Amino acid sequence: MHAEERHQAILRRLRERGSLRVTEFAEELGVSSVTVRRDVEALAERGLLDRVHGGAVQRHGSREPGAAAGAGVGTRGTLVGSPRAVPADGAGLTFGLIVPAADYYYPDVIKGARAAAAARGIRLLLAISQYSPAEEQTQAAQLLDDGVDGLLITPCGPAADQGWPAGLGVPYLLVERRPGPGLADAESVVTDHAAGALAAVRHLAGLGRRRIGLLLREDSPHTPLVEEGYLAGLTAAGLDPEAAPRLRLAPPGTGPAGRAAPIERFTDAVAAGTLDGALVHNDHDAIVLLQRLRARGLSAPDDLAIVAYDDEVAALADIPLTAVAPPKLAVGASAVGLLADRLADPGRPRHRLAILPELRVRESSMGATASRPPG
Known part of the structure; x- marks a missing residue:
């Protein structure tokens, strides 16, 4: 029996009887108690039941699957019937x-x-x-x-x-x-990822960095917007977009060659003095770049001022990375609010x-000054 079939069986039993014991239900299904316990945890995480010691109970006020309050949902998701009145705050x-x-x-x-x-x-x-x-x-x-x-x-x-x-x-x-x-x-x-990238370039240019490169994940849906903001930032600072490399990393799982080569090219450019600032999307790749610099006897921010994009783990690098931090909490909260307002x-x-991200300045660019000229 697949997990989804077990989940439906659990919900069906709760609708019929209101509660179940994990050990007894596992025996009925012919699976281990551990399996049913994990299924119960997964369903509780989705808000479909309440866990109790040794089992589960039907969540108070929960609806029958497929029955939206005040309306029915057909097999293709088409609403039928009259919608109910929705409180302004979306309660219920x-x-x-x-x-x-x-x-x-x-x-x-x-x-x-x-x-x-x-x-x-x-x-x-x-x-x-x-x-x-x-x-x-x-x-x-x-x-x-x-x-x-x-x-x-x-x-x-x-x-x-x-x-x-x-x-x-x-x-x-x-x-x-x-x-x-x-x-x-x-x-x-x-x-507003374009605005975040623009802020990163403005920060680097404000430090006197004139050859600012871009390292992007090829498979990220945010890549076009980050690149758009990066180019706008260079234009605003009067910098030449051809003065530094702009490279893309192959998706994870495509083999090391498609990912190591762009990072190596970036490191070579730093060693040659033709790259003194970089915006790197995302944190993981910025940390790898930092490690490659160290292996070549180069450092941040002296040789390369780095701004990472995402700020998931940027602060945990050996040299904490300045990062653009998307307003993820605000995005999730605002999404709920807008949908509730639409229903009301x-x-x-x-x-x-579009919510503006925050630039969090750390050691990878803190106190950086203009790097040495090329040559």
């Missing part, structure tokens, strides 16, 4: 949140959303797509079956393929993604909110 609603991962970048988005939902009396159910567009849509369908009133989604596929949420039949909002052509009317909450007032003007 249930939202689904679908993000690509729960380890890097998104934990604070989730935390911000949870805090905002709790403050408004909204249940928040979490789903992880694991960067799979197919899994993303599967999770959306499951959340609809669980009876959510609206969805917060971070699509992981190409922008051109992100039109599918428009057919869900419930209000939705994009989180950390700008709507593509297929979602012309979609609301969204994003970090369906006719309100549509909103697209």
